[in-house]
Amino acid sequence: MTQARLMDGTALARRIVEDTAKRAADLTERTGVAPCLATVLVGEDPASVTYVRMKQNRCRKAGIESRHVALPAATTNGELVATLRALSDDPAVHGILLQHPVGEHIDERAAFEAIAPEKDVDGVTFASFATMSFGLPGFVSCTPGGIMRLLDEYDVDPAGKRAVVVGRSAILGKPVGMLLLARDATVTYCHSRTRELSAVVREADVVVAAVGRPRLIRGEDVKPGAVVVDAGYNAGNVGDVDFDSAAERASLITPVPGGVGPMTIATLLEQTVDAAARQLGV
Structure with a gap:
């Protein structure tokens, strides 16, 4: 007979997303700008396509705009890096998620490092790892x-x-x-x-x-x-x-x-709203 108590991530994630949705609505009302998460997918891996679609649906439920960038499997390392840098420079985008895996021909680390630290809501850059390790303000994985x-x-x-x-x-x-x-x-x-x-x-x-x-x-x-x-x-x-x-x-x-x-996605949405608030200065 099972003795352990279950740690219910679904219930906790639901509460986090509900709170995140309230914060997103408040931010949008105060600034006229909705938090925006850009997702980037290289190729058409079925599992990755499903994950990205799920994240887009969760964004909508939380009042977060979702911008999806679908790149062909043959995308070069340089093209991917350029795409991520362009999103980093776009003031309408507050968070960036590069869905992985990205293909063996891609230098994943170089791609991650093309994401501006202030938009690294997935916590994958060197900067995010450093701030997390030192307990400084930033984004956790x-x-x-x-x-x-x-x-x-x-x-x-x-x-x-x-x-x-x-x-x-x-x-x-x-x-x-x-x-x-x-x-x-x-x-x-x-x-x-x-x-x-x-x-x-x-x-x-x-x-x-x-x-x-x-x-x-x-x-x-x-x-x-x-x-x-x-x-x-x-x-x-x-x-x-x-x-x-x-x-x-x-x-x-x-x-x-x-x-x-469920906790992974909830954290992603929460950090996207955090990123938007910081970038909008509220």
């Missing part, structure tokens, strides 16, 4: 930011706890570790070359699975009473954690779907 909001919602104080992050990507694993560290957790990063991964995970009070390998973390890997955050999403609505077995030992656990995913 959306999934890590959403994870921290979930922990707060369920009264999980990372201070003094052992946190293990399984995954080291630039937009998920690394930044969530830095956010946990900033909250006084003792953070261990694990990855594909970590020896005795199960033994390391078993020491964690808080586990964040973000490696992209289905059901990698199993129940026997979870310390009794640990908090388990599954940020993985694999084919068939399967996360990086074996939910059923992990839920028998964890105190709190995120479902897949319905846990981290």
Whole structure:
């Protein structure tokens, strides 16, 4: 029988989006300008097309204008960088999201760095990582930011706890570790070359699975009473954690779907309104 409480990202995200919609409406009324998020998609990857459409729908519900730029798969690195720089220079655009993956022929890092820091509402640039790591004003990576909001919602104080992050990507694993560290957790990063991964995970009070390998973390890997955050999403609505077995030992656990995913989009919308407010000086 499942013992862990579910960390309901869907319900929390709904509240965040409702608050964001109110702020967007107030901003539009005060300035005559609606917050605007530009999404850029290279190629026609079905999953990416679906994600972008979903983000556009959420924008509309939150009173945020959505401008979509669809580029062909053969778009060159220079063309993509030029597109992102043009959006960065456009005062009518307040936030920019480059949907990834962008294709193996594209230098993704160069593309990210073409986004102006003040419009980097997805938190993917060097500048955003630096401000986040140093606790300065800026934008957090959306999934890590959403994870921290979930922990707060369920009264999980990372201070003094052992946190293990399984995954080291630039937009998920690394930044969530830095956010946990900033909250006084003792953070261990694990990855594909970590020896005795199960033994390391078993020491964690808080586990964040973000490696992209289905059901990698199993129940026997979870310390009794640990908090388990599954940020993985694999084919068939399967996360990086074996939910059923992990839920028998964890105190709190995120479902897949319905846990981290909704929080990512909610954070993106919230940061778009934040960006617009800063750029409009209100």
